[in-house]
Amino acid sequence: MIADTIAAISTAVGEGAIGVVRLSGPDAIAIAGCFFRAASGRNMQTQESHTARFGRVVDPHTGDETDQAVVTVFRAPHSYTGEDIVEISTHGGPVPLQRTLGFALRSGARPAEPGEFTKRAFLNGRMDLSQAEAVIDAIRALTDAALTVAVRQIEGVLSRRVAGVRDSLMSVITDIEASTDFPDDVPEPNRRETLLRVQHARDDIDRLLVTADSGRLYREGVACAIIGRPNVGKSSVLNALLRDARAIVTDVPGTTRDVLEESIALGGVAIRLMDTAGLRETTDKVESIGVQRARDAIAAADVLMVVLDASQPLSPEDEEALDSARGTPAVVILNKSDLPAFLTLADISVRLPSARIVTASMVTEEGIGDIETALAEVVLQGHMAPADVTVCRARHVHSLESARNAVLCAEDTLYSGRPMDLVSGDLQAAVSALGEISGHTVSDEIIDSIFSRFCVGK
Ligand SMILES: Nc1nc2c(ncn2[C@@H]2O[C@H](COP(=O)(O)OP(=O)(O)O)[C@@H](O)[C@H]2O)c(=O)[nH]1
Ligand SMILES: [Mg+2]
Incomplete structure (x- = not known):
């Protein structure tokens, strides 16, 4: 106590x-x-x-x-x-x-200690573990959408949905166990009906899990690397989106040598923009480390912004940049539209049909709004509105997936006609996995590690 x-x-x-x-x-x-x-x-x-x-x-x-x-x-x-x-x-x-x-x-x-007020709220039953976790999400929210997701969770939307699934599985377990404990008095539950009840619970779990990708998007944001050969205007694009002269811009190729990181919010998502060194072969020691870092940033990025100089023909380095955007959501910027145009939209769309292509000039500031719109669209594509999101943490996804697997095992047992008490064992495992979300069935170590990530006073 x-x-x-x-x-x-x-x-x-x-x-x-x-x-x-x-x-x-x-x-x-x-x-x-x-x-x-x-x-x-x-x-x-x-x-x-x-x-x-x-x-x-x-x-x-x-x-x-x-x-x-x-x-x-x-x-x-x-x-x-x-x-x-x-x-x-x-x-x-x-x-x-x-x-x-x-x-x-x-x-x-x-x-x-860090998070001790909220930990006490949890230990005293004022909130469950998922609600307590959402308190830190609300504090750290970088966008309105992230806050909406966190507040829904604080208010118990996830807790209630998970409790609903737990309760229905528990009632199936109770029915099975009554019949195995008192075989003379209680008949074995009908297999078909039991199967339907269990499948219904799995549907509920699936409905929670489909929101997880969107939840992660709003909670964590995305990483977007700005890539292209030297001097096409990558750093100018970063500065334009930040509305700040954050990165050094010069006409000297190879000016940006390290990865510069800054965040913006678009469409409710925090986007970490990474301005990179221009992709090219170089003998300069520092620049070549920068180019390697640029390649690492490309590999780590969720979204790419490929910048091209539209006043010049495509070079092999441009082709490399476009190639690295295959398979990753991308926006291609045809920059320097204030100069006589050489590249056309069609030149790009044949090479990278999936990309959004925007014409822009960082000198006249034409197309900056279009870049933002395109980036937001690419990032939000296929995602749900924040008000429909119930799951946003890897820990919860893991527990829901464990529960789902256990439910699938139970379904398999029901189909195959094996004894009912095996079904009850699988469902117990599912209930226990769901209990990790609310905190009913987690170890003290997990609880401690969750609250240690809070700040003192929260
Ligand atoms: N004419 C013109 N020049 C630009 C434009 N965007 C950038 N530049 C110039 O191109 C040079 C390289 O820009 P920078 O942003 O440093 O390119 P980075 O090497 O790709 O980061 C600088 O001299 C910029 O002023 C543009 O839209 N039009
Ligand atoms: Mg640069």
Whole structure:
């Protein structure tokens, strides 16, 4: 049982209008009472749940008044962690926050570990493990779409769907076990009906799994390498998309030598743009390492942006860039459209029929919007809207797939006419795999590793 009271600064480090020190545990209110005096003079112990009081933070040893603060109390069990929580809002600088935290620790609280508030919420049954995991996703969301997916999960959409499948499999198990335990009183469940119930559960699992690719897309974003031979305008494209002179642009071929990475959001997806060294044979030691890194970036990319100089004929290096885009979703940019055109759309579409092709000029800024539209389309192709996504984590996909395999084994046993108690064993395995998502059946190590990825104060 959790007996101690934890404390941490729950807002980001740096300057803010306010910052929050949070305490949670059985002594949270008593501890806060040691270093907070309400302006009204009333004792903290009388403060009702979900109310705020203005007052002062005082040094618990000297009684010296320090900062002004507002204290909010949430009494167990109706709080984030399910325990008594006190939130002290002070001026949002590092010194007021550190000092307030210091007073809390000197008054008997212990420093919270990363994610410990949310871990307590999970251990106290305020949320299941998938909901707790989504808290970190919401905090780290880079786009509105990623936040939508995270909030759906916090609100329990995935939990309820998984619980529904678990419950229906459990009821099948119960029916089978009743008949094996009391063969004289309870008839064996009808095989055909049992099979239908089990298949229905598998359909539900499949409906969750089809959302996983889209979920991963919104949660993690995609990597997009900008590739092409030297001097076609790759770094200029990066700068145009960032609306910032991030990469060095010169007319000297081989200017970009390392992979430069920056993120943008398009269509609700975080896109990591990687500007690379131009693909060419070179004797320059540094540049050739850059070219190797460019090839590695191409291999790692989910999407490619191939930049060509449309005022010149295709060179072997251009062909190499186009070839590397085979089999990867790609946008081809016919850049330098301000100059007399040499390449046409048709030249490219015969070589790379699957690519989206955009004409643009980084000098006149023509076509930048078209590049964004094309990139968003290529990235979102075939994906669902964020509001339809229920699964977004590899851990959950793994558990759902294990459950699905176990259900398939059960179906196989039912078809083949082998004994019913084997079916029940397979379904138990499926139920246990589903329980990993909610946290019913995970080890302490997994729980610890999940919460250790949180920040302190969350
Ligand atoms: N005329 C013209 N010049 C461009 C355009 N885009 C880039 N450049 C020039 O081409 C040169 C190489 O550009 P840069 O972005 O460094 O190409 P990178 O080597 O592929 O990264 C620079 O002198 C740019 O100013 C364009 O659309 N039109
Ligand atoms: Mg460059």
